[in-house]
Amino acid sequence: MVHTTIAGKPCEVPEGLNAIQAMWYCGIDLTHGIGCLGGVCGACTLTYQLHGSPVKTALGCQTQVVDGMSFNLFAADVKRAVPYKTSLDPKKAMDIPLLKNHFNETLSATRRCVACGACTAVCPQEIDVMQGVKEAINSDFKKVSGLFLNCVMCGLCATVCEAHVLPHLVGLYSRKVTSFYLTPKTAWLEERVEEIRSGYYEAEMKRLLNYSESDWAREFAAGPVWRSTGRKSDQNL
Amino acid sequence: MNKLETSKELVAANREQRKDQTFPQASQDEKDKIVRLFHPDYHAEGYRPIRIGPNKGERTVHEIADLLESKSPLFKEELSLKPAHSTDILIIGGGGAGAAAALAAKEAGADVMIATKLRFGDSNTVMAEGGMQVAAGKDDSPITHFKDTMKGGHFKNDPLLLKTLVEEGPSAAQWLLGLGISFDRDEEGNLKLKSGGGTSRPRLLTCKDYTGLELMRTLKDAVLNEGIRILEFSPAVELLSDGRGACTGAVLKNLDAHQWIVVQAKTVILATGGSGRLHIQGFPTSNHFGATADGLPLACRMGASLTMADTFQYHPTGVAFPEQMAGILVTEAIRGAGAQLVNRSGARFVYELETRDFVAASIIKECAEGRGVETPSGKKGVWLDFPMVNLKNGPDYLDHHFPNMIRQFSRFQMDVRKEPILIYPTLHYQNGGVKINVDGESEIKNLFVAGEASGGIHGRNRLMGNSLLDIIVYGRRAGKAASARAKMAEPGNLTLEHLDRFNQELEKASIHPGKTSPILFPDYVRKEEVTKKSA
Numbered sequence: 001m002v003h004t005t006i007a008g009k010p011c012e013v014p015e016g017l018n019a020i021q022a023m024w025y026c027g028i029d030l031t032h033g034i035g036c037l038g039g040v041c042g043a044c045t046l047t048y049q050l051h052g053s054p055v056k057t058a059l060g061c062q063t064q065v066v067d068g069m070s071f072n073l074f075a076a077d078v079k080r081a082v083p084y085k086t087s088l089d090p091k092k093a094m095d096i097p098l099l100k101n102h103f104n105e106t107l108s109a110t111r112r113c114v115a116c117g118a119c120t121a122v123c124p125q126e127i128d129v130m131q132g133v134k135e136a137i138n139s140d141f142k143k144v145s146g147l148f149l150n151c152v153m154c155g156l157c158a159t160v161c162e163a164h165v166l167p168h169l170v171g172l173y174s175r176k177v178t179s180f181y182l183t184p185k186t187a188w189l190e191e192r193v194e195e196i197r198s199g200y201y202e203a204e205m206k207r208l209l210n211y212s213e214s215d216w217a218r219e220f221a222a223g224p225v226w227r228s229t230g231r232k233s234d235q236n237l
Numbered sequence: 238m239n240k241l242e243t244s245k246e247l248v249a250a251n252r253e254q255r256k257d258q259t260f261p262q263a264s265q266d267e268k269d270k271i272v273r274l275f276h277p278d279y280h281a282e283g284y285r286p287i288r289i290g291p292n293k294g295e296r297t298v299h300e301i302a303d304l305l306e307s308k309s310p311l312f313k314e315e316l317s318l319k320p321a322h323s324t325d326i327l328i329i330g331g332g333g334a335g336a337a338a339a340l341a342a343k344e345a346g347a348d349v350m351i352a353t354k355l356r357f358g359d360s361n362t363v364m365a366e367g368g369m370q371v372a373a374g375k376d377d378s379p380i381t382h383f384k385d386t387m388k389g390g391h392f393k394n395d396p397l398l399l400k401t402l403v404e405e406g407p408s409a410a411q412w413l414l415g416l417g418i419s420f421d422r423d424e425e426g427n428l429k430l431k432s433g434g435g436t437s438r439p440r441l442l443t444c445k446d447y448t449g450l451e452l453m454r455t456l457k458d459a460v461l462n463e464g465i466r467i468l469e470f471s472p473a474v475e476l477l478s479d480g481r482g483a484c485t486g487a488v489l490k491n492l493d494a495h496q497w498i499v500v501q502a503k504t505v506i507l508a509t510g511g512s513g514r515l516h517i518q519g520f521p522t523s524n525h526f527g528a529t530a531d532g533l534p535l536a537c538r539m540g541a542s543l544t545m546a547d548t549f550q551y552h553p554t555g556v557a558f559p560e561q562m563a564g565i566l567v568t569e570a571i572r573g574a575g576a577q578l579v580n581r582s583g584a585r586f587v588y589e590l591e592t593r594d595f596v597a598a599s600i601i602k603e604c605a606e607g608r609g610v611e612t613p614s615g616k617k618g619v620w621l622d623f624p625m626v627n628l629k630n631g632p633d634y635l636d637h638h639f640p641n642m643i644r645q646f647s648r649f650q651m652d653v654r655k656e657p658i659l660i661y662p663t664l665h666y667q668n669g670g671v672k673i674n675v676d677g678e679s680e681i682k683n684l685f686v687a688g689e690a691s692g693g694i695h696g697r698n699r700l701m702g703n704s705l706l707d708i709i710v711y712g713r714r715a716g717k718a719a720s721a722r723a724k725m726a727e728p729g730n731l732t733l734e735h736l737d738r739f740n741q742e743l744e745k746a747s748i749h750p751g752k753t754s755p756i757l758f759p760d761y762v763r764k765e766e767v768t769k770k771s772a
Contacts, residue, residue, distance in 0.1 A: 001559075011327070015562050016559065016561060017560075017561065018561045021561065021761075024761040024762050024763060025763050026763070027762055027763060027764075028762065029762050031355075031470065031492050031758065032470065032492075034355070034526050035355050035356065035359035035363075035525060035526060036359060036360070036361075036363055036364045036525040036526070037525060037526055037565075038364045038523070038525070038565050038566070039645055039648075040363050040364055040447070040449070040450045040641075040644075040645075041356075041358065041359040041360075041361050041363050041364075041525070043355065043356055062645070062647070062648045064561055064648070064649055067373060073725030080357075080358075080457060080458075080461060081457065081458045081460075081461030081462050082458055082462070084462055087462075096542075124642070125644075145419065149444075149445060149447060150447060150640060150641065150644065151454075152450065153358075153454060153457075161563075172454060172458055175417070175419050175451075175454075176418075176455070176458070177417070178419065179414065179417055179418060179419040179420070179422075180414070180415075180417045183422055183426050183617065184422075184425055184426025185426050185427070186373075186411075186422070186426055186427050186428055186430070187376070187426065188373060188375060188427050189371075189373050189407055189410060189411060189414075189427070189428060190375055190411070192372065192378075192407045193408050193411055194405045196379060196404055196407060196408075201378060201379055201380055201404070204380050205379070205380065205383070205400055205404075208380070208383060208384070208396070209396050209397070209400060211396075213392045216387060216388070216392045217392075219384075220265075220388060228380070228381075228382050229376065229377065229378035229380055230378050230379075230380030230381075230756055231378060236671075
């Protein structure tokens, strides 16, 4: 058994529980501060401390309770969407200078970053958040996009920011514009959509819709035909 | 050294030897035999016939039958049905299907409201790791996608629903790219495609192993920017009807104020998700905390039938050890990248990219016949040999492609680059659900269903990556159709008449349920007085 303190109440729990499991063990029923239980939704943010060490933040479902740990649920209630003032025009090509203006207009507080590092310190996903904010100020949205791959949008970074920067939304914004404006178009996909729209596969699909279970079994047993895409070049397989 | 460590060494010792070893695929007869003997879907004691409702006489698992045969929580309430909110479309559920439906409905000009049990976005969607199937490859086509999915579903899929799913795959991907989603791309901008179990071509659109997180982040941002009304911590507990068989709204429960909220809606979209947290047949689950199949009893009490409500997907690779992660999913893509499944003595026993039902049954067989590894708490599992991935693809492959996996295990002091992980099948997906047509409408007028709560698309076994596609394609279809319907309809009367009929049915069948459904949350809280002061 390990000794822990949950929201000020001392408890004993078996070894090897995460913080959420420890709360259940101690009779605490949760409907808030709990979500996917798999470390990706960002609902179960908490603060914890070990024997007088500095207070740290983490996701409850990803935190192993050890002897002497005290913790409290700490829900960060912040904006979960980028406050677009003017939306990006999907038809227009946007280059870095245009994006820079748009970004400054949309997340204007970003430039007020004083580089204190609190956001990085508080991130339960070990993202170098402050570096991301810096890169965004420099309009390197591609780099920011990569840094924020595993952001669970818990919003702890924004909660601790004295300059009211919204780093998680800086990440989201950067990911979106990188994919949309700074990556070449998906040529094959466009072709496939057109091909389907033109009715190219209709006849073959109609044939398959009428299949009985034994037809399916027969086709599957026939081997290579199974791999046919229904395109004319494949008809002789 | 304990048994677990000894076995782990055996696995490390013959890794090099296994690297280029091919393992034969099983014949269809062999597969059928093992699935029938070992897959939980064929475990007769887990099942019973449903005694009332539209699916009376059909079999399902006890856990689902219990929900369908429970009373509404409103059965003894003196409830005023004066609406607190009125809307064109009420969407129940805040995961991927709900969000996609909301965006499509809004685009079609409807007034939309989302009600959700947890926070908006806290769902099974956000947890999806492996990818989304879209026939986008040069050598691929919707025909091939259709066939693979049919085969995976044991040819029980509703062919019309499936046709629409595969045909709208590429345009669904296009729509998501238009919202700014970051799928993995190559230098030319084309989508990088990965293989999954049962796919005859690489067909998975991915965002490393954070595909669901990326999808949910993108959808959430879009929905919130549309200014769509969202009621969080407000699960639905009952639907409302006009007394003539059409759905006209729902009663929600405010989890903070402990009050009922009556919502009047011209159409309702149930996007309540799956049922993993029912722990069917005692299995652990990979699902989020609120996955308690709420939509099924609600739809059935209104008179909508379910289809294939007796089949569930047990994902082959749920974590068996460490205990803190029990049930958590290890993505199938890891096997696509070369990770092997090996038993106690380090021997392979199944071709890793067979369909999920057969791989799961093979793992259960291996453990039942004494070739599994025992965990300190007495559970069983087999090894998923992670380090093989780097051995086959280069030393940084896991870091580049599976950062989520590495991070999650490192939090519990395990390094998957160096050691295999003990796994056992985990309850992952509800293959069946409420019966729908291609517009996502159930048998009840103005009641639409989208996502995991619906059934028929995936047959009796879903292929990896088809669920993320399902929520987008059918979420949007339901949103669009519900919006068109709402334009023609006036707000209906709000009654609970269907409950009178339901209660009479219970009475006639001499069922006296002690419980109510939906249950909303699983109950994991330890019951004894436990918080004793240590000082």
